[in-house]
Amino acid sequence: MSSPAESGAAPKARLLIVDDDPNTLASLSRALRLAGHEAVVCDSAARALEILRHDNFDLIFSDVVMPVKDGLAFLEEFRATGATTPVVMISGQAHISMAVKATRLGALDFLEKPVSTDKLLLTVENVLRLRRLEEENRQLRQRLGKHEIVFRGDTMRRILAQVDRVAGSETRVCIFGDTGTGKELIARALHDRSPRRSGPFVTLNCAAVPRELVESELFGHEKGSFTGAAARHTGKFEQAQHGTLFLDEIGDMPLEMQAKLLRVLEQNEIERIGGAKPVPVDVRVVVATHRRLESLVQEGKFRQDLYHRIYVFPIMLPPLRERREDIPALVQHFAAQVAQQNGWKPAAFEPGAIRRLEQHNWPGNVRELRNVVERLLLFATDGVVTEAIAAGALPGGSAAAESRGGFTFPTGTLAERVAAVERESILSELQRNQFHITNTAKALGLERSHLYKKCQQLGIDLRALRNEHV
Numbered sequence: 001m002s003s004p005a006e007s008g009a010a011p012k013a014r015l016l017i018v019d020d021d022p023n024t025l026a027s028l029s030r031a032l033r034l035a036g037h038e039a040v041v042c043d044s045a046a047r048a049l050e051i052l053r054h055d056n057f058d059l060i061f062s063d064v065v066m067p068v069k070d071g072l073a074f075l076e077e078f079r080a081t082g083a084t085t086p087v088v089m090i091s092g093q094a095h096i097s098m099a100v101k102a103t104r105l106g107a108l109d110f111l112e113k114p115v116s117t118d119k120l121l122l123t124v125e126n127v128l129r130l131r132r133l134e135e136e137n138r139q140l141r142q143r144l145g146k147h148e149i150v151f152r153g154d155t156m157r158r159i160l161a162q163v164d165r166v167a168g169s170e171t172r173v174c175i176f177g178d179t180g181t182g183k184e185l186i187a188r189a190l191h192d193r194s195p196r197r198s199g200p201f202v203t204l205n206c207a208a209v210p211r212e213l214v215e216s217e218l219f220g221h222e223k224g225s226f227t228g229a230a231a232r233h234t235g236k237f238e239q240a241q242h243g244t245l246f247l248d249e250i251g252d253m254p255l256e257m258q259a260k261l262l263r264v265l266e267q268n269e270i271e272r273i274g275g276a277k278p279v280p281v282d283v284r285v286v287v288a289t290h291r292r293l294e295s296l297v298q299e300g301k302f303r304q305d306l307y308h309r310i311y312v313f314p315i316m317l318p319p320l321r322e323r324r325e326d327i328p329a330l331v332q333h334f335a336a337q338v339a340q341q342n343g344w345k346p347a348a349f350e351p352g353a354i355r356r357l358e359q360h361n362w363p364g365n366v367r368e369l370r371n372v373v374e375r376l377l378l379f380a381t382d383g384v385v386t387e388a389i390a391a392g393a394l395p396g397g398s399a400a401a402e403s404r405g406g407f408t409f410p411t412g413t414l415a416e417r418v419a420a421v422e423r424e425s426i427l428s429e430l431q432r433n434q435f436h437i438t439n440t441a442k443a444l445g446l447e448r449s450h451l452y453k454k455c456q457q458l459g460i461d462l463r464a465l466r467n468e469h470v
Helices: 022-034 045-052 071-080 096-104 117-146 154-167 183-192 211-219 255-267 293-298 304-310 324-342 351-359 365-379 387-393 414-432 437-444 448-458 462-468
Strands: 014-018 038-042 059-063 087-091 109-112 173-176 201-205 244-248 284-289 313-316 401-404 407-410
Touching: 014 022, 014 045, 022 038, 022 117, 038 045, 045 059, 045 071, 059 071, 059 117, 071 087, 071 096, 087 096, 096 109, 109 117, 154 183, 154 313, 154 324, 173 183, 183 201, 183 244, 183 284, 211 255, 255 304, 293 304, 324 351, 324 365, 351 365, 351 387, 365 387, 414 437, 414 448, 437 448
Parallel strands: 014 038, 014 059, 059 087, 087 109, 173 284, 173 313, 201 244, 244 284
Antiparallel strands: 401 407
């Protein structure tokens, strides 16, 4: 009978066995291959180190007593390269002091010869399980870091107390705050602290979707229900079943869609475009806006009955300039996050640099701060962000521009200067229009297709900007 690895199936793991005894290499490799693993054998520590320079393994088994370079020397030299691959030592002359030394050098386990097949396979299984847990924990830490709410002062502490108070209920929450203040983070916190936490968290930015597509995005459509509907599309409500649907910029939802949303909130069922029957939904809806909904109601741009349906428990997020005490903690958080994402070394911020950042008014709020921190890490000298670097990287600074006659000019070739001005103009207009593509194109006097092409040329990732828009 052939093993999965021998029959062409993907191996469970790649393993390296280092031993100067041919019989040991043969018996261990055969047992591992029969269990579905890929086993590479090597008869010396020097050869193993050579292989490991250009090949990766999930686990290494190494004998301790070998000529020229023994297993402990191999382990020490291997760890000195910074490698983290698990290593299990094996020996027929095992004793406590040897096992202790191997552990101190970074061995994960120590097996005595002769190694039984059961013990060998159990060790592999345990190591692979440990690696999976470590990877899951790493991914979890990344997710938590991405959505972590960072603060030091009492302002955010009071807001999170409000989140805790309402999270366990089905009460409708309306989050108010300027662009970039973290409305989606608060909505995520509501979801994560609610009984629906095991369900999905789904978002829709009402300002970023063309008005003719909002209904399809929310409720879905059946195949053939309109031109271009080549397949059934599941809407956000169905995607969020038993979880939370976050409707950002609810104030920008078209009036005709407001009536349909009100019906869903009242009856807990949706109708796909082209559908023959209602579909029950069990979803908690959380909304957010930077607009004053009361004014929109008075102007006839927002339905009063929908306003009263969603405005049950308001949470007001202050702009960053009203919680400057949180800026040092946010700077450190974003600096660590950006460094990890790009594989950079962590940067240190001089006290003067932090003071400069605290003094800025941050019209783009937390999102603007995050972008500036990334810019600062690029400008950092020898891993240190000085006060001068911070001053130059802020809007109106001189890090990449020169000022003449009160106007700031980008530097570089003419083409580079024109591109810099175009890029800043588009980014500024996108932010002013809440990243609504149609409105931005109209304000710049461009066709939507021309704006998309121009953004591509200038390296502006519209999808990433919309996803970051909170």
